[in-house]
Amino acid sequence: MTMNRRTLNTALAAAALSGMLPLSALAQKKLVLGFAQVGAESEWRTANTESIKSSAKEAGIDLKFSDAQQKQENQIKAIRSYIAQKVDVIAFSPVVESGWETVLREAKAAKIPVVLTDRSVNTKDDSLYVTFMGSDFTEEGRKAGRWLVEKMKDQKGEVNIVELQGTVGSAPAIDRKKGFEEIIKADPKFKIIRSQTGDFTRAKGKEVMEAFLKAEGKKINVLFAHNDDMAIGAIQAIEEAGLKPAKDITIISIDGVKGAFEAMIAGKLNVSVECSPLLGPQLMQAVKDIKDGKTLPKRIVTVEGIFPMEVAAKEFPNRKY
Numbered sequence: 001m002t003m004n005r006r007t008l009n010t011a012l013a014a015a016a017l018s019g020m021l022p023l024s025a026l027a028q029k030k031l032v033l034g035f036a037q038v039g040a041e042s043e044w045r046t047a048n049t050e051s052i053k054s055s056a057k058e059a060g061i062d063l064k065f066s067d068a069q070q071k072q073e074n075q076i077k078a079i080r081s082y083i084a085q086k087v088d089v090i091a092f093s094p095v096v097e098s099g100w101e102t103v104l105r106e107a108k109a110a111k112i113p114v115v116l117t118d119r120s121v122n123t124k125d126d127s128l129y130v131t132f133m134g135s136d137f138t139e140e141g142r143k144a145g146r147w148l149v150e151k152m153k154d155q156k157g158e159v160n161i162v163e164l165q166g167t168v169g170s171a172p173a174i175d176r177k178k179g180f181e182e183i184i185k186a187d188p189k190f191k192i193i194r195s196q197t198g199d200f201t202r203a204k205g206k207e208v209m210e211a212f213l214k215a216e217g218k219k220i221n222v223l224f225a226h227n228d229d230m231a232i233g234a235i236q237a238i239e240e241a242g243l244k245p246a247k248d249i250t251i252i253s254i255d256g257v258k259g260a261f262e263a264m265i266a267g268k269l270n271v272s273v274e275c276s277p278l279l280g281p282q283l284m285q286a287v288k289d290i291k292d293g294k295t296l297p298k299r300i301v302t303v304e305g306i307f308p309m310e311v312a313a314k315e316f317p318n319r320k321y
């Protein structure tokens, strides 16, 4: 007979009360969660890490945390070490979508449930993980596209767009691009004239935007950045090139971090599509539910909005990340 956590706790409590087990045995039975984080590449990621650490503490879950510095091999190593340590649950945000089958099979063979947070994997075998919780990145790209189409609806000539993509092969980079293109392709005046990765970082966002400006100069009408950090780096490049961000070049980004709100309030960023990093409480609940033997939905989607610069000052005090 398999015993879920609730049954086990009840049995332990009964044993402790009858004097068969010392009461300290109850206190020792803490759930252990191994979490393999992507890295610390953005303001979003820092908020995500903080959410996971603080909610583990609050939930009384013993968290083993590792930072993969945006390298898949480091995440795989961390997952293997969690398997070796026989943690109760493994959770991770896969840096890229592909290449996870082997390690996920190892976790399955060791009977350790896996939860995907924030980013997904592109395996066909969805028995390799219990649930995937996080944003709908394709919809975020569509929201960015719809905002642009509406903003430029009266524009007659071509609208030249440059795109700063996220990490190559990552779910948010693939899906945000797809969602954005799906919307803008309805009108041929929208043209993506340059598209390159800025790896979700400010430094790379600035560097790549400098190259875009060098190559295309004043031809650029719009910047679509897959996250706020790259947009903030690009804003610096635009200003250094003697142009006015959000005026000479319309800037759209994704995340809705405080840095983006500050840029919007300063009149330098037009809009940020929300992507919430506050996944910690949901993850801890899922860990407890799994160990209690509950069935979780395969997909848990985060509900999110969109913030144009006009509402930034009013919304800023409500922002939690």
Ligand code: AHR
Pocket (backbone or CB within 6 Å): 041, 042, 043, 044, 045, 118, 119, 172, 200, 226, 227, 228, 229, 254, 255, 275
């Ligand atoms: O996976 C979520 C993305 O990763 C966020 O948009 C980005 O800022 C982060 O680095």
